[in-house]
Structures are given as C-alpha cells and as structure tokens.
Amino acid sequence: MFSSLLLHKLFVMIKKICFIILLFAAQISFAQNDSLVIKTFFNEELSKGKSYELLDHLSNKIGGRLSGSPQAQQAVDWGKRTMEYLGFDKVWLQELMVPHWIRGEKEKAKILSGKEKIDVRICALGNSIGTGAKGISANVIEVKSLSELEKLGRKNIEGKIIFYNRAMNPTLISTGSAYGGAVDQRGSGAIEAAKYGAIGVVVRSMTLAMDDYPHTGAMRYKDSVTKIPACAISTIGATKLSEAIKLDANTQFYFKQTCEMLPDVQSFNVVGEIKGSVFPDEIILVGGHLDAWDNGDGAHDDGTGVVQSIEALRLFKALGIRPKRTIRAVLFMNEENGVRGGNKYAEIAEKNHEKHIAAIESDGGGFTPRAFDVEGDVIEKMQPWVQLLKPYGIHEIKSGHGGTDIGPLKKQGVILIGYECDSQRYFDYHHTEIDTFDKVNKRELELGTANIAALLWLISEYGF
DSSP, X not given: OHHHHHHHHHHHHHHHHHHHHHHHHHHHHHHHHHHHHHHHHHHHHHHHOOHHHHHHIIIIIIOOOOTTSHHHHHXXXXXXXXHHHTTOSXXXXXXXXXXXXXXXXXXXXXXXXXXXXXXXXXXXXXXXXXXXXXXXXXXXXXXXXXXXXXHHHHHHHTTSEEEEOOOOOTTOSOHHHHHHTTTHHHHHHHHHHHTTTOSEEEEEOSOSSOSSOOOOOBOOOOTTSOOOOEEEEOHHHHHHHHHHHHHOTTOEEEEEOOOEEEEEEEEEEEEEEEOOSSEEEEEEEEEEEOOOOSSSOOIIIIIHHHHHHHHHHHHHHHHTOOOSEEEEEEEESOTTTTOHXXXXXXXXXXXXXXXXXXXXXXXXXXXXXXXXXXXXXXXXXXXXXXXXXXXXXXXXXXXXXXXTTTGGGGGGTOEEEEEEEOOTTHHHHTTSTTOOGGGSOHHHHHHHHHXXXXXXXXXXXXXX
C-alpha cells in the first residue's frame, strides 16, 4: 500500500516536472521564433528599406504642408497613391475640415533701444493674427511666467508688448519634459497678456539651442478676449532683447507680420491596412501626422513618423508575413494647429464600432531608437519583449505619453504607445526652417521603422 502510494506521488511529480520542462522548452522555442521574425524585419529594412526614399519625396518634392495648403493636399494624394502602389489590402480617405492659416510675407522685427535699431529674427506663431501693414511698436516688458502678469496688473501692461522669456529647463534629460515646462507661454501667452491690455506678445523660441532660428508653433485665442498678434523670437534674439531691456527700461520692440486665418477647408486623413488572418476585427494602428509647418519641410516633424508608418506595413508585405490581427497605417491631418485628424479618426472608429486594441504613434523625429512609452495597464505583459528588441536599440517599455493624434482613442479603452527615439537634437530643428531632409540620418530612421514593425508583429501575435 505504502509503495503504491509512493509510486503514485512520484509519478505525479515526474509528470509536473515534464510539463514544466515542456512549457519552458515551448517558451524558448517561441522566443527563438520571435527573434528570427524580428531579425527578418531588420534585415529587410536595413538592406532594402524604403523609409528614406519615401521621406525624400515627401520632404523635397512636396515640402512644408500646413493644413489647408496646396502642399497638404499633395501630401494626401501622395500618401494614398503610395499605399495603393505598395499593395495594402485596403486604402481610403477620411474627410474632415481643417483650419487654413497662412503666414503671409516674411516677418520683420527690431529692438528699439535709445538710438539703436537692432534687427532680430522672428516668425509668426501659428493661428496668430497679423499686425497690419505697418506693424506695431511699443514699450516691451519681459516676464518669465504667466503668473507675473497678474502682479504687474493692467496699469503696467496696457498698451505694451509682453516678452515671454522663460527658457526650456536645460537640466532635464528628457527634452520633451523641458518643452512641456515652457510651452504654456506660447500656447496661451496672447490670451493672458490681452486680458491686461497688451497689444502684442513675443515668445522665446522653444529650444535648448542658442541659435538664430525662430521656432513657430500653435497658439490659441479665446472669443471672449481681444486677439493680439504673437510671434516667436530666436534664442539669440531673445538674449539681445533681454539685455536691451536691462540697459534701458524704455526699450521698445517693433514687429510686422501679415499672417491671417482663412475659412476652414476640406482635407483628409489617409488610411491603409493589411487584414488580420485570425482576428481581423482587432485593429493595431500605427501613425504619424501628415501636416507640417510651412517654414521647413517637416522632415523630422513628422515626415519620419509618416514614412515609418507606411514602411512598417510594407515590411509585412515584402516578407510575406500575414499578421494575425489587422494592422493599419494612419496619416493624420492637422496635428500641428488643431488635432482635427486625430479627433475625426476616433469619432469614426467609435461610430463604426471598431475594436482597436493598440495604437502606436511616431512623432518625435527620426533619431536612434530608445524606448516605447505606454498609456495602459499592459506594461508588465510587454516586458519580455524588451529582450527581443534590446539588440536593436529599444532598452525600455515604460509608462509615458502615447501621442497627440492617437490620444482621442484612449476613452475607447485603446492602449496608446509612443515610439521614443533619442530626443537631444529634436528641439534644435522642431518647427523651424532647418527641419529639413538633410537632418535625418538614413540608418537611424530605418532602425526606428523596423522596431515599430517588430512591435506591431508582437502585438498582432500575442494581443493584450
């Protein structure tokens, strides 16, 4: 009796051990298979990739493509034509109305200090009104925060120009965090200054670089507050203006810009997909924004995200890999000065009862891969994937911002994922005339594309 019971226990124990061994062997097998598939993505992209070629056309043949412009429509046509040519299962357009802001003539600005007239470089902020044909000039007051306006009060501000001169924090390793800590003065600076009677605002460019390239970017108005013109001044210009004010409290600033907002116009998101073989109703999105500011050619912001989204799907086609879940590339329109493309996409997805399980956004430039930032409770589940991606530059999958255009999908329960590349140079080019094709490194761009394709494949295989 005792011997029989002992043998039974021994048999059960051996059975459990065998199961664990088989499970471990299966996991090793799966991991090896995953590694081999991911390696094929990188082999294809680094030897036969189209990312750089696509970006060349978008940047150099089309160029700056602000919402509502002829170049924006050219980009829509190009995106649809490209995805059709690459043989995606389905390609279509999503119609939406977008703002149509135009810059007008080249902006002019001078510091008027005593008898000195010092030319400085500015650019109008996106959505700003113009100054009129003659421009405006007035005494200028330097502040470092929006809260300083209340302390100064209307008696000190009325009839003057406010100069916001809070720099991005250079001690923050994350340049995105440094940007976030300074950009409120650009976004709502005109509203707050106008409440106290200011006639215009000048904002220090959002960059850590000390150079003479002014950085544009969107600003806002409120219908209940008087609209006043707003411009960005280069960091070199900001330094000169600050120094002039310190030497002479009666320093004036003159600027002229002829920008204006025209009526909304029709535009489109461009969407292409490869249908899933097992779970076709579950969608994994990857996207970037097609629009770009008019002063450069929008290579890093966000030409790189656009071509990475297209190319990631092309890799599946080129390698004959059919994803288990539907993968979809979305080229969003109007991220820069309205986010109407992102909102429209989410609206249509909800209306059509589409089931998005994840959305990936690339909108941080085409630099060396670093991480994936996740909004959602799947970070722990994704950790084993880090070891698969680490040889290719992805060292973390962590909590962080998913993206602006995919953000509206969050309320539908979609996991949001932001592709993070090295950010140290990004804000040197961001929203400037030097955000051009020659600033993008081909290999860095391709490494990002293949990492995005690999993540698409992993999510498609294993889901959430």
